[in-house]
Amino acid sequence: PGAKLIRHYLQFKDLRAEEYAHLFERVAIIKRRFKNYERYQPLADRTLAMIFEKASTRTRVSFEAGMYQMGGSVVHLTTGDSQLGRAEPIEDSARVISRMVDIVMIRTFEQTKIERFAAHSRVPVINGLTNEFHPCQILADLFTFIEAHGMNRRGIVDVDCLKGRVVAWVGDGNNMANTWLQAAEILGFTVHVSTPSGYEVNAEVAGITNSDCYKVFNNPVDACRGADLVTTDVWTSMGYEAENDARRKAFADWCVDAEMMNVAKPDALFMHCLPAHRGEEVTAEVIDGPQSVVWDEAENRMHVQKALMEYLLLGRIG
Numbered sequence: 001p002g003a004k005l006i007r008h009y010l011q012f013k014d015l016r017a018e019e020y021a022h023l024f025e026r027v028a029i030i031k032r033r034f035k036n037y038e039r040y041q042p043l044a045d046r047t048l049a050m051i052f053e054k055a056s057t058r059t060r061v062s063f064e065a066g067m068y069q070m071g072g073s074v075v076h077l078t079t080g081d082s083q084l085g086r087a088e089p090i091e092d093s094a095r096v097i098s099r100m101v102d103i104v105m106i107r108t109f110e111q112t113k114i115e116r117f118a119a120h121s122r123v124p125v126i127n128g129l130t131n132e133f134h135p136c137q138i139l140a141d142l143f144t145f146i147e148a149h150g151m152n153r154r155g156i157v158d159v160d161c162l163k164g165r166v167v168a169w170v171g172d173g174n175n176m177a178n179t180w181l182q183a184a185e186i187l188g189f190t191v192h193v194s195t196p197s198g199y200e201v202n203a204e205v206a207g208i209t210n211s212d213c214y215k216v217f218n219n220p221v222d223a224c225r226g227a228d229l230v231t232t233d234v235w236t237s238m239g240y241e242a243e244n245d246a247r248r249k250a251f252a253d254w255c256v257d258a259e260m261m262n263v264a265k266p267d268a269l270f271m272h273c274l275p276a277h278r279g280e281e282v283t284a285e286v287i288d289g290p291q292s293v294v295w296d297e298a299e300n301r302m303h304v305q306k307a308l309m310e311y312l313l314l315g316r317i318g
C-alpha cells in the first residue's frame, strides 16, 4: 500500500556499487551476530514465500533458516504442489501471493518469467536462480572473497579489495558466468572466461555494456594464469539435461585441476556454487584441497541473503 518504491533483486545489476558496499558491511555484522548466538529479529511478523520450479538444497535451507533466524516465517511452494504447475498465469500467481506475504524468492527457468512475476508483485522479488542469472550465489561468493582479502581484524569490510582482481571462469557460459560478468562491471574486476566452443558467454544475454570487464581464452589454463580466484560450475545446468551427453564430450578439457590452480596466484581461491561433480568440472584434489572455499561459500548464502532481505524490506540500516 502507498507509494513506497518496491525494490526487486532479479539480477546482479539491480543494485549499485555503493549499495553493495553497504550490504557487505551488513553481512559481516549479521554473520557475527549469528556466530555469537545473538538474537537479531528485525523481520518479526514478515513472511517469505519461496517458489521452486527447480530442485535446491542450499537456496532452500539458506533462505528458510535465514528468515526464521530474523524472526519471520516462510511458505514453501513448488510447481508440483501449487497451481503454478497447472497453468495458472504467473501474473495472477504474483497478484495473489504478494497480497499475503512480504517478500518472494523464485527459482525458475526463463528470466522473463521472474520479470513478469515482479511486474505484478506488490512486494520485493528475489531471483533464487534462473536460466540466465544466479545473483544470490555471486553475492555469497563475493563476500567469501572479501572475507579472505578485504576484512581487517575488527571485521571492517573493504569492498575495494575486489577492484582490479582477476576471476577465472572455466566451463559453461551459464547463469553463474553471466552473473560474474555483471558483478565485474559493477565492482571493477575482470573475468577471464574459457568455455568450449558453442558454450560461450553472450554479453547481450549477460546484460553488460562494458566488454572490458571480461576476456575470452580458448585454453582454460591460460584463463587461470595469474588469477585471484578460479571458479567453475556443473557442465549441465538444471533444465538442460537433454544435452548431457553432448556436453560431457565438449567439456572434457574444462576440468579445474592442479595444473590450472598452479598457474593462478599462489593465494588464489577455488570456488564452486555446488552441487559439484568430482572428476567432471573439478578434480577431488582441487575441490577438497587447501585453496577451496566452497563450504564457506555455501554458508555465506545464508548470511548474504539475510542482509539482502533486510535491505529490500527495511532499507539502509545505520
Ligand code: CP
Pocket (backbone or CB within 6 Å): 055, 056, 057, 058, 059, 060, 129, 137, 273, 274, 275
Ligand atoms: N548453489 C545453489 O544454488 O545450490 P542449490 O541448487 O542446492 O540451491
Ligand code: NVA
Pocket (backbone or CB within 6 Å): 129, 130, 174, 175, 176, 233, 234, 236, 237, 238, 273, 274, 275
Ligand atoms: N548452473 C547451475 C547452478 C546450480 C546451483 C544450474 O543452473 O543448474
